Amino acid sequence: MQQKKELNIQMGSRIRKARLQAGLTQEAFAELLHLGPKHISAMERGTVGLSMETLQNICQVLHVSADTLLFGDIEKSPADALSDLGGFLLKNLPRWKKSSIKYWKFLQKNKCFGRYSWNIESMISV
Known part of the structure; x- marks a missing residue:
């Protein structure tokens, strides 16, 4: 055994x-x-x-x-969860380009990223 x-x-x-x-x-x-x-x-x-x-x-x-x-279960901070969401959106951007950009801009405008400050236009060509 x-x-x-x-x-x-x-x-x-x-x-x-x-x-x-x-x-x-x-x-x-x-x-x-x-x-x-x-x-x-x-x-x-x-x-x-x-x-x-x-x-x-x-x-x-x-x-x-x-x-x-x-x-085990690892609790993520809200900033980490939003970062993961941002990565997911960018990965799937070809399918959802317009809505993803609109949502990303909304999150940035409302300062939802905490320590993260990314500019969507600098990461992709609109």
Whole structure:
């Protein structure tokens, strides 16, 4: 029997919680990750560790950050959350260009970024 490491047990528990919140069975989750269900079970119990590639794939499939899986629920400051939102909007800008720029300008005008002071026009061509 493999020995469990505390970090693996904690991460496995967090992965299981995120998987259940996503409404996935171990079998469906294993299929999305191209792993076997037994591997998922062992991972969630903490008897096996994760490769960086597997961790990255889990984060993408479950839409959670690696920080959340490694350290638990991490509360972000409002400025960090808005920064993440700004990055998301810029990433998806080709689809939502006009509305994103309008929203970004609104956030800047109302000083919603705290320590961040970005100029949308300097980041993209309007």
